[in-house]
Amino acid sequence: MIIDAHVHAGEYYRHYSARFAAQMTATTGMSPQELSAPEAKLLAEMDAAGVDRVVLLAFDVRRVEGFSVPNEFVAELCARHPDRFTGFASVDAGTPGAAARLRHAVTALGLSGLKTAPCYLRMSPADRRWYDVYETAQDLGVPVLMHTGYTPSRNADPRYFSPLLVEQVAKDFPGLTVILAHLGTPWTRQCVDLLARRPRLYADLSIFGSYQPPATVASALAYARDSGVLDRLLWGTDFPFASMxxxxxxxxxxxxxxxxxxxxxxxxxxxxxxxxxxxxxxRLLARTALPGRSGFPSEPMS
Ligand SMILES: [Zn+2]
Structure with missing residues (x-):
């Protein structure tokens, strides 16, 4: 089974603010149409690439960037294609009620994890305002996919790019499964070292695996293998920002x-x-699947 662990739902005209979209088109050279991932395009790309399932992400950066890809929108897509999409909610711990919104997204909307964007929200992932959100995720048994590493977004706060900021979270929430996005690019070795120290941490290869020279990717994978964490790396793309x-x-x-x-x-x-x-x-998603939660089939593992 091929699973893309990092895919963005969302459409340029429907969700992204003009300011954010302008930044993304300027830094990626992609057109607004290319930055959109409507349902039909997602499914067509998956079929073309032979991808069975994707982790589809909501994205709440309303406080800073003026827009969100709502949890409800992602949940609707997942409900239409439970065999292809597993949805992750997104909440902003800088706004009141974030932990309750996560609980609602998982228990009522059927989403299977949480996506956070701390640097976009100008907060450290270790900011104490996240702690009741993490507590809730740990309690619900759902993984948290955190943006780590560089982003070209001009509003993001570079003090919060480092994957090493997640170490305090791993210490304080030993039962929480965290996936560090982008292998912490460009701090990939530090990210691998962190995984070696913390057994509940995973990392995805999105953007890094698509855009770095293949020999650079091979070198990072070899280092992960030598460090004993290759079995905690997840392939992912960040589609539509990279192709499947x-x-x-x-x-x-x-x-x-x-x-x-x-x-x-x-x-x-x-x-x-x-x-x-x-x-x-x-394996990771099946462990968090609960009866009644859309998301992951209770198929025997292959
Ligand atoms: Zn992403």
């Missing part, structure tokens, strides 16, 4: 082309490849 078809092709190349790997490191073995491309995500 292109990224799947790159990952296949990494599994086969010895020339891309550092001396002494073998390319991804078939079990490593399958774990990275979906097996690990399937």
């Amino acid at each position: 078809t292109g990224s799947v092709a790159r990952m296949a190349q990494l599994a086969h082309d010895q020339g891309l790997w550092p001396p002494g490191s073998a390319p991804l073995s078939p079990p490593e490849y399958h774990a990275l491309m979906g097996g690990t995500a399937e």
